[in-house]
Amino acid sequence: MKSILLIRYSALGDVVLATSLLAPLRAKYPQVRIEWVVDAAYATLLEGVVDRVIPFSRKDGASRAAVLHDVKGRFDLAIDLQNKVWSVRVARAAAPKRLRFVRRTPLQALGSLFGRDTIFNEVPTTTLYARAAQLDEAGPLKLVVSEDARRRAAQLMGEGRWIAVAPGAAWETKRWAPERFGQVAAALRSEGFRVALLGGPMDGPLLEAVRKTCTVDADLTAESMNVLAAALARTELLVGNDSGLVHVALAVGSKPLALFGPTSLTRWGPRAPGAAVSLGLPCSPCSNHGSHGCPLGHHDCLEKLDVATVLAAARQLLG
Numbered sequence: 001m002k003s004i005l006l007i008r009y010s011a012l013g014d015v016v017l018a019t020s021l022l023a024p025l026r027a028k029y030p031q032v033r034i035e036w037v038v039d040a041a042y043a044t045l046l047e048g049v050v051d052r053v054i055p056f057s058r059k060d061g062a063s064r065a066a067v068l069h070d071v072k073g074r075f076d077l078a079i080d081l082q083n084k085v086w087s088v089r090v091a092r093a094a095a096p097k098r099l100r101f102v103r104r105t106p107l108q109a110l111g112s113l114f115g116r117d118t119i120f121n122e123v124p125t126t127t128l129y130a131r132a133a134q135l136d137e138a139g140p141l142k143l144v145v146s147e148d149a150r151r152r153a154a155q156l157m158g159e160g161r162w163i164a165v166a167p168g169a170a171w172e173t174k175r176w177a178p179e180r181f182g183q184v185a186a187a188l189r190s191e192g193f194r195v196a197l198l199g200g201p202m203d204g205p206l207l208e209a210v211r212k213t214c215t216v217d218a219d220l221t222a223e224s225m226n227v228l229a230a231a232l233a234r235t236e237l238l239v240g241n242d243s244g245l246v247h248v249a250l251a252v253g254s255k256p257l258a259l260f261g262p263t264s265l266t267r268w269g270p271r272a273p274g275a276a277v278s279l280g281l282p283c284s285p286c287s288n289h290g291s292h293g294c295p296l297g298h299h300d301c302l303e304k305l306d307v308a309t310v311l312a313a314a315r316q317l318l319g
């Protein structure tokens with residue numbers, strides 16, 4: 001095996017989890033050249049971990065066509081972890097041998113179309129990726145922070161012991177109250193840590209609530225994904241929801257503390273000791289990716305997760 005094309009272009013967490021295939025692939029196929037098709041938003045994150053990154057924009061037809069042209073017939077094996085109509089086309093164009101991550105059986109896919117989604121709670125995503133790639137087991141997550149990003153993070157943060165908080169998550173039910181993130185950060189700040197705030201444009205009100213509850217020493221909410229990764233490499237702990245950033249933290253050598261409510265800790269939790277907190281309610285997990293509202297109307301899985309519990313878990317990780 002001389003060349004492999006990896007296809008996983010979204011979302012952030014899944015892309016980072018897919019880096020767990022790189023070490024076992026290189027162990028199984030020494031000297032192999034690995035290229036990766038990824039959404040342009042995450043492309044720079046993958047530089048340094050594969051031989052070449054092939055970025056594209058999903059909404060741009062010309063960009064998609066350029067990828068098909070680029071990969072055509074150049075690979076021995078294509079591993080499609082995205083498994084969408086377009087990713088299947090890319091894999092077919094790229095290589096005679098193809099492996100694919102199948103998320104749902106046809107019956108499960110039908111159920112999901114009619115609002116009866118199967119909740120996956122048995123096997124970690126990284127294990128499923130490894131099985132799809134015909135590997136014995138997944139390796140560690142790995143991202144390489146670029147020198148430019150490292151310099152920018154150093155400029156913004158300076159010296160000191162840092163913790164970070166990221167109150168965002170794509171779906172409402174996955175979000176712990178932002179004021180509580182602020183309270184955790186304020187408590188750790190009073191113990192000598194400096195606080196970095198991480199997030200993106202769609203997290204606006206959540207970030208504002210943290211700013212109102214805690215003094216923020218480095219506001220990184222306008223920075224690129226690369227700089228966020230570099231900032232995480234400088235922090236001792238990231239407290240966040242079930243979101244992509246907790247996987248980024250683990251992949252750059254920081255310690256994440258992920259707060260889990262409606263989604264599966266087994267399936268999506270960071271694979272490190274003490275890296276997640278969940279109340280483990282009987283109704284949890286109730287969805288695969290979160291939802292706009294709690295099906296039971298109370299959202300106890302995160303409402304009843306108090307600041308003291310999260311703070312204790314954070315102090316444990318900080319030693």
Ligand code: SF4
Pocket residue numbers: 173261262263281283284285286287293294295296297298299300301302
């Ligand atoms: S049903 Fe349970 S796990 Fe799901 S959102 Fe409500 S409280 Fe959380």
